[in-house]
Amino acid sequence: MAAVSSSSHRFTSLSHGGLTGAVPSSVLAVEQFVAERAGDAQRLVDTLEEASQERHLRRRARSWRPFGLVRCRVSKARTRKVKQRTLPRYTSDEDFDKIPVATRMAAEQKGPGDAPKVRVRKHWRRPALLLRAHAWAAPPVASTMPRYLETHVWHAKRAHMENLWGHRLASKNCALGTRALYRAMSQHCCAHDRSYVQLVELFGPESLLVDVLDQCGLDRKLLLAREVRAGSRRMRCLMKACDAERRLIGPTCFLWSPGAVVQRCQAKDLAKHDELEELPFVVDVRGENMDTGELASRLPDTKTDDVEMISGECVDAAPLRTGMKLWLWFHPAALPEAVASLNWAAEQTRGRNESEFLQVSQQATPCYFELIGPKALEVLGRALPPEACRSSPAATLWQEIVVAARGQRLALPPGSVLTLEVEESRLTSSSTGKMSEQPRSTTRVGKKDWLARWPVEAAMSSRIWVDEPAEDGYVPVMLIFRPGGKMADVGAGVDVLSATGVHRKLWLRSHFAGARAVGVHDRHQLLADSGLPEFPFDFPETQAGERQAQLEGSESLRRWTRRPPKKRVNFGVLGMAAPHLPDWGSLPALFDPSGRPSICRGSQFQLLTQPRFFYSQPGLLPVALFALGRGVPTGRCHLYRPSKEEAKLVTLPGRATRAQGHLVTVSCPAPVTETPTLEEPLHRNQKLGRLRRQPEAAKVETIRSLIGFVTSGGFSYRHGRGAGVGAVVAQILGEIAHEQTGDWDHASWLWLWARRTTSLQYFPVLVQCLPDDQGYG
Numbered sequence: 001m002a003a004v005s006s007s008s009h010r011f012t013s014l015s016h017g018g019l020t021g022a023v024p025s026s027v028l029a030v031e032q033f034v035a036e037r038a039g040d041a042q043r044l045v046d047t048l049e050e051a052s053q054e055r056h057l058r059r060r061a062r063s064w065r066p067f068g069l070v071r072c073r074v075s076k077a078r079t080r081k082v083k084q085r086t087l088p089r090y091t092s093d094e095d096f097d098k099i100p101v102a103t104r105m106a107a108e109q110k111g112p113g114d115a116p117k118v119r120v121r122k123h124w125r126r127p128a129l130l131l132r133a134h135a136w137a138a139p140p141v142a143s144t145m146p147r148y149l150e151t152h153v154w155h156a157k158r159a160h161m162e163n164l165w166g167h168r169l170a171s172k173n174c175a176l177g178t179r180a181l182y183r184a185m186s187q188h189c190c191a192h193d194r195s196y197v198q199l200v201e202l203f204g205p206e207s208l209l210v211d212v213l214d215q216c217g218l219d220r221k222l223l224l225a226r227e228v229r230a231g232s233r234r235m236r237c238l239m240k241a242c243d244a245e246r247r248l249i250g251p252t253c254f255l256w257s258p259g260a261v262v263q264r265c266q267a268k269d270l271a272k273h274d275e276l277e278e279l280p281f282v283v284d285v286r287g288e289n290m291d292t293g294e295l296a297s298r299l300p301d302t303k304t305d306d307v308e309m310i311s312g313e314c315v316d317a318a319p320l321r322t323g324m325k326l327w328l329w330f331h332p333a334a335l336p337e338a339v340a341s342l343n344w345a346a347e348q349t350r351g352r353n354e355s356e357f358l359q360v361s362q363q364a365t366p367c368y369f370e371l372i373g374p375k376a377l378e379v380l381g382r383a384l385p386p387e388a389c390r391s392s393p394a395a396t397l398w399q400e401i402v403v404a405a406r407g408q409r410l411a412l413p414p415g416s417v418l419t420l421e422v423e424e425s426r427l428t429s430s431s432t433g434k435m436s437e438q439p440r441s442t443t444r445v446g447k448k449d450w451l452a453r454w455p456v457e458a459a460m461s462s463r464i465w466v467d468e469p470a471e472d473g474y475v476p477v478m479l480i481f482r483p484g485g486k487m488a489d490v491g492a493g494v495d496v497l498s499a500t501g502v503h504r505k506l507w508l509r510s511h512f513a514g515a516r517a518v519g520v521h522d523r524h525q526l527l528a529d530s531g532l533p534e535f536p537f538d539f540p541e542t543q544a545g546e547r548q549a550q551l552e553g554s555e556s557l558r559r560w561t562r563r564p565p566k567k568r569v570n571f572g573v574l575g576m577a578a579p580h581l582p583d584w585g586s587l588p589a590l591f592d593p594s595g596r597p598s599i600c601r602g603s604q605f606q607l608l609t610q611p612r613f614f615y616s617q618p619g620l621l622p623v624a625l626f627a628l629g630r631g632v633p634t635g636r637c638h639l640y641r642p643s644k645e646e647a648k649l650v651t652l653p654g655r656a657t658r659a660q661g662h663l664v665t666v667s668c669p670a671p672v673t674e675t676p677t678l679e680e681p682l683h684r685n686q687k688l689g690r691l692r693r694q695p696e697a698a699k700v701e702t703i704r705s706l707i708g709f710v711t712s713g714g715f716s717y718r719h720g721r722g723a724g725v726g727a728v729v730a731q732i733l734g735e736i737a738h739e740q741t742g743d744w745d746h747a748s749w750l751w752l753w754a755r756r757t758t759s760l761q762y763f764p765v766l767v768q769c770l771p772d773d774q775g776y777g
Contacts, residue, residue: 127153130148130152130153131148131150131152131153133145134146134147134148134152134168135147135148146163146166146167146168147166147167147168147196148167148168149167149168149169149193149195149196149367150195150367150500150503150504150507151193151195151369151503151504151507152168154504154507154508155170155193155517155519158170158173158174158175158517159171159172159173159174159517159519160172160174160519162520164196164520165196165331165332165333166332167196167332169196169519169520170193170517170519170520171519171520171521172519172521172522173516173517173518173519173522176516176517176518176522178717179717180516181516181518181522181525181526182529182717182718184373184516184518185372185373185526185718186373186374186718187373187374187375188373188374188375188514188515188516189371189372189373189374189375189376189378189379189493189514189515189516190371190372190373190515190516190517190518190522190523190526191369191370191371191372191507191510191511191515191516191517191518192369192370192372192517192518192519192522192523193369193507193517194368194369194370194495195367195368195369195503196332197329197330197331197332197368198329198330198331198332198335198362199327199328199329199362199363199364199365199366200327200328200329200330200335200338200339200342200360200361200362200363201325201326201327201328201359201360201361201362201363202325202326202327202328202342202358202359202360203261203263203321203323203324203325203326203358203359203361204323204324204356204357204358204359205323205324205356205357205358206323206324208349208356208358209324209326209358210223210224211345211349212342212345212346212349212358213254213326213345215242215345215348215349216239216240216241216242216249216341216342216345217237217238217239217240217246218237218239218254219237222235222237223254227454227456228256229256230256230258230456230459231255231256231257231258231259231417231459231460232258232416232417232454232455232456232458232459233413233415233416233417233454234253234254234255234415234417234480235253235254235255235415236251236252236253236415237251237252237254238250238251238252238601238772239251239252239330239338239341240341241337241341242341242344242345242348247541247542247596248539248541248542248599248601249334249337249338249341249542249543250330250331250333250334250337250338250535250536250539250542250544251331251535251539251772252328252329252330252338253328253329254326254327254328254329255326255327255417255480256324256325256326257324257325257326257327257465258459258460258461258462258465259460260322260323260324261322261323261324261325261465261466262320262321262322263320263321263466263467264319264320264321321357323357325465327363328342331535331536331544333535333536333544333547333548334535334536334542334543334544335362337543337544339360339362342360343360346358346360364500365499365500366464366478366497366498366499366503367497367498367499367500367503368495368496368497368498368503369495369496369503369506369507369510370482370493370494370495370496371493371494371495371496371510371515372492372493372518372523372526373492373493374409374492375514376492376493376494377401377402377405377410377412377494378402378405378406378407379510379513379514379515380479380494380496380510380513381401381402381405381406382432382509382513382514383432383506383509383510383512383513383515384398384420384422384477384496384506384509385402385426386398386399386402388422388423388426388427389420389421389422389423390420390421390422390423390474392420392421392461393455393457393458394418394419394420394457394458394459394460395420395421397418397450397455397458398418398420398479400448400450401418401450404448411451411483411492412450412451412454412481413450413451413452413453413454413481414481414482414483415480415481415482415483416454416458416480416481417458417459417478417479417480418458418459418478418479418480418481419458419459419460419461419462419464419476419477419478419479420476420477420478420479421462421463421474421475421476421477422474422475422476422477422502423473423474424473424474424475424502424505425473427502427505427506427509428505429509430508430509430512431512432509432512432513462476462478463476464476464477464478464497464498464499475498475499475502476498476499477496477497477498477502477506478496478497478498479494479495479496479497480494480495480497481493481494481495482494482495496510524537524712525714527712528712528713528714528723528724528725529714529716529717529718529719529723530716530718530723531624531625531626531723531724531725531770532624532725533622533711533712533725533770534712536548537711537712538622538711538712538725539599540582540584540596540597540599540711540727541596541597541598541599542596543596545596546596549581549582549711550581552581552635553580553581554580556579556580556581556636557580560579560580569758570686570687570688571757572683572686572687572691572700573682573683573684573686573687574680574682574683574757574758574759574760575680575683575686575700575701575702576638576757577638577700577702577706578636578638578709579636579757579758580636581636582636582709582711584596584597584620584709586706587620587706587707587708587729588705588707588729588732597619597620597727598618598619598620599619599620599621599622599727600614600617600619600620600621600730601622601771601772602614602771602772603771603772604771606771607769607771612734614730614769615730615731615733615734615737616730616731616734617730617731618730618731619729619730620708620727620728620729620730621727621728621729621730621733621769621770622725622726622727622769622770622772623708623725623726623727623728623733623767623768623769623770624723624724624725624767624768624770625639625710625713625723625724625725625726625752625754625765625766625767625768626671626716626719626721626722626723626765626766627671627721627722627723627754627763627764627765627766628650628671628672628675628721628751628763628764628765628766629671629672629673629674629675629721629763629764630675630763631722631754631756631761631763631764631765632713632714632715632721632722632756633710633713633722633723633724633726633754633756633765634710634713634714634722634724634756635710635711635712635713635724636709636710636757637709637710637713637724637726637754637755637756637757638706638708638709638710638754638755638756638757639706639707639708639709639710639726639728639752639753639754639765639767640702640704640705640706640707640752640753640754640755640762641704641705641707641732641736641752641753642704642736642751642752642753643704644739646676647736647739647740648740649676649764650675650676650751650764652740652741652748652749652750652751652766653670653749653766671719671720671721675763675764676764677761677762677763678703678704678753678761678762679760679761679762680702680703680755680760680761680762681703681760682760683700686700704753704762707728707729707732707733707752708726708727708728708729708752709726709727710724710725710726710754711724711725711726711727712724712725713725713726722765725770726767728752728767733750733767733769736750736752737750748768749766749767749768750766750767750768751764751765751766751767752764752765752767753765
């Protein structure tokens with residue numbers, strides 16, 4: 001035994017060597033020994049032949065499996081008709097991409113000849129497998145397939161689905177007509193799943209987070225405001241790129257964590273522990289073969305960082321860091337550009353502060369949906385009853401809000417945050433009860449001080465900021481109360497944020513409580529109806545807005561070319577400069593080198609105090625417009641400048657007046673019965689026969705000069721006339737304001753000529769400058 005323990009003989013294996021059968025004096029490391037012999041065991045299993053059975057016995061033995069039978073598809077190299085209905089014929093690799101996405105995702109294994117196996121339709125149509133195949137993933141792992149929301153199965157049975165911005169989203173509700181949609185919005189409550197809005201998390205010291213966002217165009221004073229910094233208010237702002245042009249990326253909402261958060265940072269390079277080279281399978285626990293210094297160096301140190309196993313190796317775990325968290329919500333159309341700008345700003349900040357840490361990551365949770373309408377709080381009070389919440393100051397405040405919102409519209413402070421701990425078992429029931437059956441609060445509401453000043457305690461102590469499993473049966477839920485727009489209250493409501501599993505339960509309970517689900521186009525129609533802009537449709541100066549406009553223009557051109565040549569509209573004869581896509585370059589304004597328009601967006605305060613500054617800008621101004629009488633300003637509608645003689649043809653509805661030191665404006669003027677009309681003459685030199693004989697096409701000159709376009713619009717059943725959002729040249733709009741009102745009062749309503757792309761008739765529309773805080777993103 002002494003010879004075995006000597007350093008001249010090393011024990012390397014139990015199966016070979018000069019010491020076969022000898023028992024060493026140390027303890028055998030079982031895990032490493034099994035890992036070394038795993039290869040031999042696998043080779044033994046591979047040599048065994050599979051017992052052959054009859055086909056009917058194999059079918060019967062495998063029929064219990066949930067994925068059904070497996071059918072092998074023919075090889076791609078052959079040209080053969082596939083019998084499956086969902087698979088088309090293909091002869092090349094390009095045709096292989098035409099196979100449905102769900103079929104390709106179901107082929108998890110490879111058959112003979114590298115031919116993917118196609119499971120039966122019953123397998124890949126299961127809801128759990130569909131959601132798993134199209135689940136959210138980080139950008140390095142994310143695929144090109146559209147992502148499914150957690151409520152996808154619920155929406156797929158009740159709405160038209162459409163691929164938008166990398167997601168499979170509900171476009172329009174099949175059960176809601178136009179009248180039912182407006183009735184639900186004006187009298188009841190509408191629900192819209194906004195989980196497709198991407199969440200970006202910044203984690204690090206407060207000073208570094210402020211520096212990063214300051215480089216991206218966010219106001220430092222707004223970031224460090226007392227209520228905003230305390231985490232009790234969510235604010236909305238415009239984010240810009242970190243370059244010399246400072247171009248607009250899009251609107252974003254941000255929210256601070258109430259306090260410091262402790263979590264592990266994502267380490268890029270993890271240092272590995274030194275392995276024991278001498279004894280790969282045996283650990284000398286007695287320390288007979290090492291000296292005292294070596295033994296002390298291998299003893300565990302309680303002051304070192306934690307370790308974790310990665311691929312069977314012991315590595316250093318990511319260190320625990322304490323810092324602040326900041327959540328940023330971006331539209332998926334602007335996410336790549338926003339993340340690139342944040343990463344660039346973070347690298348610049350890290351270069352100046354090498355000792356500090358800063359982490360930028362995309363998160364899948366929390367998901368959220370929004371409730372819109374006058375009864376949003378009443379419906380949420382039934383879906384999220386106060387008695388299901390854990391006792392806390394926030395739960396007491398929520399009970400007072402539910403009692404105060406019964407039967408009346410309650411306007412809470414804009415952007416206020418309320419965090420609750422809800423018992424998860426209470427969310428599985430589909431019974432929400434009536435408002436009269438809910439227990440009333442025993443505490444006295446009083447003067448409702450929380451309406452004037454939101455308490456900071458309402459957003460404190462929430463586990464939603466920490467990624468921890470719910471072990472006590474309570475799950476965190478965050479409520480963010482959203483204000484209405486300046487011109488309409490269609491945006492008023494509440495956002496409900498929760499984890500992935502709780503999101504679907506709250507959505508179902510809100511539906512049972514009386515909320516009407518609306519799709520993406522339904523929501524866009526409601527906003528355009530009230531004259532509120534929405535990203536990316538009404539932001540043509542951004543890359544996302546340009547891509548959206550090109551997509552809509554290509555679809556319009558496709559519908560136009562699908563008609564026979566004799567049935568197509570000749571836009572040249574009608575004098576239309578841009579029938580399919582707004583041509584911003586044809587307007588008398590300066591543009592950036594990228595070809596996108598330069599739109600000057602300012603806050604309501606800036607428009608009130610600096611009207612001449614905005615009218616003197618070389619770009620365009622966003623405007624909200626309403627038809628004065630007949631006529632509907634739809635998308636791609638052209639806006640023209642009235643002549644000086646026509647300035648007094650329309651009586652403007654009202655002007656801005658000052659009452660007790662505040663500026664009061666007319667939000668929505670009433671329609672009139674008699675309006676001036678104008679007709680564009682036919683441009684006969686643009687007929688196809690003459691164009692073929694002419695070597696060069698003559699330029700089309702309309703009787704009124706083109707000064708803008710309508711980006712979104714339609715007929716408003718709420719106002720009984722057309723409404724929309726567009727952009728007009730700023731300098732020309734200032735001249736029109738001076739001609740029609742005699743001063744530079746921006747709050748006054750002005751009128752312009754509008755004409756649809758397929759019509760010769762001009763109709764008057766009322767326009768007003770639109771501040772950037774009208775929409776809520």
